[in-house]
Amino acid sequence: MPLLEINDLNVRYGEIVALRGVSFNVEEGQVVTLLGANGAGKSTTLRAISGLAKPASGDILFDGKSIAGLGPEAIVRMGISHVPEGRRVFPGLTVKENIMLGGSNRKASKAELSGEADAMFDLFPDIRKFSGALGWTLSGGQLQMVAVARGLMAKPRLLLLDEPSLGLAPVIVQAVFRIITEIRLSTTVLLVEQNARMGLSVADQGYVLETGRIVLGGKPEDLWANEAIAAAYLGGHGKPAAGLAAH
Amino acid sequence: MDLVLQLLFTGIGIGAVYALVALGFVLIFRATNVVNFAQGEFSMVAAYLMVVCAVDLELPYWLSFIIALAGMAVIGAIFNLGVYYPLRHRTYLPVIIATIGASILMANGVLALYGPQPQVLPGWFETPGIQLGPVYLDSQYLLIIVVTIALVIFNYWFFEHTMIGKKLQATSQDKEMASLLGISVSTMIMVTFIYSAVLGGLAGLLVAPILFVSIQMGSTIALKAFAATIIGGFGDVTGAIIGGLALGIIETFGAAYISVPYKDGFAFLVLVLFLVFRPQGIFGERVAEKA
Numbered sequence: 001m002p003l004l005e006i007n008d009l010n011v012r013y014g015e016i017v018a019l020r021g022v023s024f025n026v027e028e029g030q031v032v033t034l035l036g037a038n039g040a041g042k043s044t045t046l047r048a049i050s051g052l053a054k055p056a057s058g059d060i061l062f063d064g065k066s067i068a069g070l071g072p073e074a075i076v077r078m079g080i081s082h083v084p085e086g087r088r089v090f091p092g093l094t095v096k097e098n099i100m101l102g103g104s105n106r107k108a109s110k111a112e113l114s115g116e117a118d119a120m121f122d123l124f125p126d127i128r129k130f131s132g133a134l135g136w137t138l139s140g141g142q143l144q145m146v147a148v149a150r151g152l153m154a155k156p157r158l159l160l161l162d163e164p165s166l167g168l169a170p171v172i173v174q175a176v177f178r179i180i181t182e183i184r185l186s187t188t189v190l191l192v193e194q195n196a197r198m199g200l201s202v203a204d205q206g207y208v209l210e211t212g213r214i215v216l217g218g219k220p221e222d223l224w225a226n227e228a229i230a231a232a233y234l235g236g237h238g239k240p241a242a243g244l245a246a247h
Numbered sequence: 248m249d250l251v252l253q254l255l256f257t258g259i260g261i262g263a264v265y266a267l268v269a270l271g272f273v274l275i276f277r278a279t280n281v282v283n284f285a286q287g288e289f290s291m292v293a294a295y296l297m298v299v300c301a302v303d304l305e306l307p308y309w310l311s312f313i314i315a316l317a318g319m320a321v322i323g324a325i326f327n328l329g330v331y332y333p334l335r336h337r338t339y340l341p342v343i344i345a346t347i348g349a350s351i352l353m354a355n356g357v358l359a360l361y362g363p364q365p366q367v368l369p370g371w372f373e374t375p376g377i378q379l380g381p382v383y384l385d386s387q388y389l390l391i392i393v394v395t396i397a398l399v400i401f402n403y404w405f406f407e408h409t410m411i412g413k414k415l416q417a418t419s420q421d422k423e424m425a426s427l428l429g430i431s432v433s434t435m436i437m438v439t440f441i442y443s444a445v446l447g448g449l450a451g452l453l454v455a456p457i458l459f460v461s462i463q464m465g466s467t468i469a470l471k472a473f474a475a476t477i478i479g480g481f482g483d484v485t486g487a488i489i490g491g492l493a494l495g496i497i498e499t500f501g502a503a504y505i506s507v508p509y510k511d512g513f514a515f516l517v518l519v520l521f522l523v524f525r526p527q528g529i530f531g532e533r534v535a536e537k538a
Contacts, residue, residue, distance in 0.1 A: 050427060076429040088424040090417050097413050105429025110410045154429065 001064055003028040003188050004049070004080075004158055009058035009068075011041075011048050018044040020212045021058070026158065026205075031180070031189045033199040035223075036209035042192040043085050045209070046160045049190070050082035051075040062158070076105040081156035085163050085192075087147040091136035095127055095146050098135055102153025113153070120149045123182060126175070141172035148179060152187070159183065162192045177202060200224070249381035254499050260388030261457075262495020263395035267450035268472035269479065269487035270402065271443035277419040277482055278439040279331060281342045285350035287469020289444045290451025293319050294460040295357050297452050298366045308371055315452055316445055323444025327437050335436075350465070358462050365459035391453045398449070399488060406484070415439060467511075471498075474518040480528025489529060493517075 002025035011019040019041045026032045034042045047053035049060055051072035060068040067075055076082070081102075089098050099120055100113040108116070121128040124145045130138060138146065144164055151159055161180070165173040173195065180202050183189060193199030200206050200220040207217040208229055216229055224230055268286055275283045296318045300311030330345045372386040406412035418425045418435040426432050450468065458464055475494045479486025494514050501513030521528065 052423065052427070072423075072426040073429050073431055076427060082427050084424065084427065088421055088427075090420045090424070092420050093413060093416055100410070101413060101417050101425075101428055101430070104414065104425075113410070150428070 002026060003063060004190065005059075005061040005064075006045075006049070007059045007061070009045070009048060009060065010056045011044050011053050012056045013053075018053075018212055019048065022209075022212070022214055023058075024207050024214060024217060026188060026190055028157075028188055029184075030204040031184050031191060031202050033191045033193055033203035033206045033220075034209055035193060035196045035199055035206060038194075039211075040209040041212040042209055043162055044212075046082060046084070046162050046190070046192055049075075050080060050084075050160060052082075052084075073105075076154055076156075079155075079157040080160065081105075081151045081154035081158070082160040083147050083151035083162060083164070085166070087140075087143040089135040089138070089143045089146045089150070092134060094132050094134055095138070095142075096131045098146050099149045099153055102150035103155075105154045116153060117149075120153065123152075123179065124149050141168050141175070144168060144172075144176055145179070148176070148183075152183065156187060158188045158190060160190050160192075163194060164191070165193060165195045165198055173198060250503070252382045254503050255496065256382055256384060257388060258496035258499035259492055260385070260391045260495070261454075261499065262475075262492035263391050264450045264454040264468065264491075265471045265475045265494050266488045266491025267395060267398065267446050267453075268468050269475040269491045270398075270484065271446040271450075272472060272476045273482060273484055273487045274439055274446075275443045276476075278415065278436050279335075279342070281331070281339050281346070282473075283443070284343065284346040284469070285326065285330075285353060286443065286447050286472065287465035287467070288350045288353040289319060289322070289447030289465075290454070290468050291460075291462065291465030292322060292353055292357060293448030293451040294368065294455040294464065295361060295366075296448075297455060298361075298368055298460050302366065302368065308369075312371075312452060316448055319444045319448030320441045322448075323441040324437060326444060327440035331436065331440065332433070354462050354465065363462065365461040368455040368460050370456035387453075387456050394449070394453060398446070402484065411438070471511075471514055474514055476528075477518055477526075478521050478528055480530035483528070483530045486528055486530040493529075 004026040007023050009019055009022040010017070022041070022045060034045060036042050044053055048055050051070050051074070055068045058068070059066055062078060062080060067078065096117050099117040103113045103116060121131070127142050127145045127149070130142060135146070148161070148164065164176050168176065177198050180189065180191070184202065191199055191203065200223060203220050205217070206220050206223050207214050208223070209215070216223065216226065268290060271286050271289065272283065275281065275286070293315050296315040297311055300306045300314050301308055326349060330349045331342060334342045334345055370387040371390055374386055376383055376385040406416060414425070414430045415435050415438065417430060418432050422432050451464070454468065471494055472491065475490035476487050478493060479488070479490025494517065497517055498510050498514045502510040
């Protein structure tokens, strides 16, 4: 049984149809990457899974149980943690407080959360020295680290990561992806990325979304091999060979 | 000099009451992005609850105090469920109008139940006050100042050193993100309304022996407290306290040195000056927190 099973999911924002009949699975222990252009429905898919967007129809099964239509507070308690687009680190709280609040879905005392947050800095050594700094004082890369650390504090079985590389310098993007390769050792990850090259480099499975539909899915090497897709999404611009070589 | 010290004491005392109500304004504003125009009525209703318990039913003063505050906690919860919660997904305007409606309901409800005659509530202490050097310390003013200091310390501890305080802050900064972390946003807002109603009620109980207990006392206190939040910088807890104290001191000195009948005028003159020259208040709105 897949950890996450999405069946014929439709989501609307008023008159606008954001997702049409999206179906895919995420197996336990995998990293699955959703690719696609702006507005293709990648973020909406994650928002529907975490309960921020209500499905118009279709079903979302987590560990065999339907979670479609549940609120975000209930879903994160079941073990799905969503690190949303834009990091959304609380600007008026410190880095450590932000990370500690990531454990709000569990019954844990303040002292336990504090200890776990300190341990989390081992995975994110770059932000350890900003432990007492307020959220709004951090740079984009540091905010992304805090956001991921906070997401992991939920001890999720499934981590939803939305555009972790957005707006970051290449060297920071690499640092973020190094962390994803460490996370995948213990947690299943559903990743949304515009940077297809990075997104697929850590993936077991990839899906390409186009105007709310899944148009292609498969193993990263199969996606690289599809010339049209490679040209359109994988940064090829007619140079799919370069993409293949990089792999 | 003696007069200055005496006026300073009185000003801080009355300012502390404004600060407590202003704190309620700020906490609700930060949690819901809405100004609660019924905040002053919390003070008025609490004072009437106190009159019913301590004067009419002749219960012990301390017991009446506890009953009145517990009553305010219940009213805060009902207020949240009846006024804010049904409108929480709307824009701020329907919510603000609903709070104005609730304030009219509370004022007229008390009027219908208790009649228009202002009531007298005795102070907590038998002794009227103590002479400390050149300054006469009125016992009720002293109580107000001590309670306010204790509350400011409690407030700081609550918001900065407890997880629920951190969750309340997180909720006020980004509700959607808070819900993604498993923080119950509706519980946090409920806590905010209960806490703010108790704060407003406490201000009413403390100031009632100095003023008369009347239907109008709520709007008078609320207007001053509102001015205090503007002076302090809307959305800032420290600003609300400093603004409240500043307003109390300014109007006390204005009344003593310039004109007693224009006492209320000084508070609003300062408000107008702030709105013209420094609309963001002394502490400014911490833009970063709202980002």
